[in-house]
Amino acid sequence: MTVYNAFYAQSGGVTAVINASACGVIETARQHGDKIGKVYAGRNGIIGALNEDLIDTSLESAEAIAALRHTPSGAFGSCRYKLKSLEANRAEYEKLIAVFKAHDIRYFFYNGGGDSADTCLKVSQLSEALGYPITAVHVPKTVDNDLPITDFCPGFGSVAKYVAVSIREAGFDVASMAATSTKIFVLEVMGRHAGWIAAAGGLAAEAEGDAPHIILFPEIPFEREAFLKRVDECVKKHGYCAIVASEGLKNEEGKFMAEAGTRDAFGHAQLGGVAPVIAQMIKDALGYKYHWAVADYLQRAARHIASKVDVDMAYATGKAAVEFALAGKHAVMPAIRRLPDGGFDIIEAPLSQVANVEKFMPREFITEDGLHITQACRDYLSPLIQGEDYPPYANGLPQYVKLKNVAVAKKLV
């Protein structure tokens, strides 16, 4: 078997564990030097390939690559960039092929969500349309947890754990303060269109009265009166009310709540921040003192409290991607399958069934009143946050690796 180089790139919003997938890809490729030469990473994702801006990962030590497993974010840079169809932008695809040819690249590993699965599929089709053989394998990643076939998406389990831990801790805090001070706490979490992340907060509520008491999902139009009634009941019963709110929460007209309320000094609608809108609404209607937090990037970057299952599966999908490619599999994605014993293994998903297909949260995962999660949802989510996988610390701080990221000499002009 002739030796060819591989291309690896990270795409879209990064996560606490996408580098664990990179680690899986690179370490596995290094074990197969008889088939895979060098792994070239795209600097800032697919843009690195389009600009012939490749990183030579063979110049990184084994220790540095191993440290990717416990380093959040995208070590080679990511990008938000979606390739158009082959018909709409043939030149772009021809540039890709030219770069791959120039650097003897015949393996394409793309690490991302739904859009990148689509790009990966197009690259595989390109291979045939332009007559240059490329084995394209997609590596799943997205905190949004919206890829089909795979039981969950690497990146999601760690956000889920962070949100559940955080609302539990904040709930304890508010409970202490509620007698004379703060009675309301609102934690805003990611999820523009799907409530997976908000739902994960619900795992913290294991016993009657535990935080969070209310979860606000983007799938459920916000009903002001029913919500305020529930908040008031909760405060009267438990002394306080802790709420997890999706950033994508919408009102009954389908308008984002975060954009519905506030304006800056110039009258422009203020971007972001559903938490302060909800908190202020409660204060105005019920008079309760509030606090609110917006987790934003902290939630998806929180490698310090990553889920071990998530880290392991992120690595496993990276490893499986290389093994699939070496087995001649093409236009596929390693997907995670839940096993009856609560564990997980890896199966093969055809990219044609992954690209442009979104997995939504089932309605039966949300309680009938729309304000919490059901047992079915718990049963699904709980395995994803199992285990801790602490990074190493020095000087009181987690030791995350910054790679050298040396550029490969350009061969095209």
Next chain:
Amino acid sequence: MTVYNAFYAQSGGVTAVINASACGVIETARQHGDKIGKVYAGRNGIIGALNEDLIDTSLESAEAIAALRHTPSGAFGSCRYKLKSLEANRAEYEKLIAVFKAHDIRYFFYNGGGDSADTCLKVSQLSEALGYPITAVHVPKTVDNDLPITDFCPGFGSVAKYVAVSIREAGFDVASMAATSTKIFVLEVMGRHAGWIAAAGGLAAEAEGDAPHIILFPEIPFEREAFLKRVDECVKKHGYCAIVASEGLKNEEGKFMAEAGTRDAFGHAQLGGVAPVIAQMIKDALGYKYHWAVADYLQRAARHIASKVDVDMAYATGKAAVEFALAGKHAVMPAIRRLPDGGFDIIEAPLSQVANVEKFMPREFITEDGLHITQACRDYLSPLIQGEDYPPYANGLPQYVKLKNVAVAKKLV
């Protein structure tokens, strides 16, 4: 020596480690059953004493009390309530004494910040003025780190660690996204009047180019032009800019920045949120895409990433408080002293020198340009975040204890 009961209460904003102090008080008292009978905790702080609403901690198992060491928040409830002077509200003090007499309480342990130190001092004076012997010892606690004499305040070290870890992780995230998307990240942290917590974020910047690149302190009036210039330079040099901003940041007129910008739909000034104000200002002036987070209670409740030094010292001050009381020391506070080897021990601070004295951040801890911390600040802060002290987990979640908190039968009407 006759056996008397003890009163313990938690005061003000709670922390990740105030329960570790409670653990130190109760475990140490239990070891001295020949002198201290029961430890009664005030339900919701000093209000519990004023209302004769006492909790019998002797009904909690040794395991439950031990678990306080790893449980954030105030297990008995806290309150925001400051006793007036003896002249202004003699009746309140007489009620306190009546409750103490009725329940044979002669030890008073008050766990809080500057206001509570003042209350504790008043109780000690009361003891003399009203002729009822009470040994009053204050146990230091405050994320604000503003108590004098003690090298640092238990609670602060864990917030410091959380903020440093979080901005490091978010910095890695933004660095990955910056080429085509987010270039600015603003993390808002606590600190209405002092920049201790914001300063702690600076610990994450260990090497040139590390996040955070800019820190905004309440002590330094915000200068828009100089700030924007620095942000722009930073993005041009490093590709992105990560900022830690104190909630108490003020403009040149001394007005809170968080209140300067946004208004709700009704035109009311929107409370809180200096991060979105700063982020939007950058966007308007420089056009860079931003993200922002507000950590709020998450930072002070984050027991999952508490500093081991902080936990140990929180416990040690609780333990020392009981030992001080048993040694007949009165109107004192166990203070933390930094040792030449980097460790800490406990010394005795007279409450008269603690109450109503605020420790400010020295100007020499902030760089001349007002936008970062100096080496002197690092040297002070770094020992406070050393070591991790992970709580136990089950089902992927930290196991924090909820006490039974059984009420003591009232003896007064």
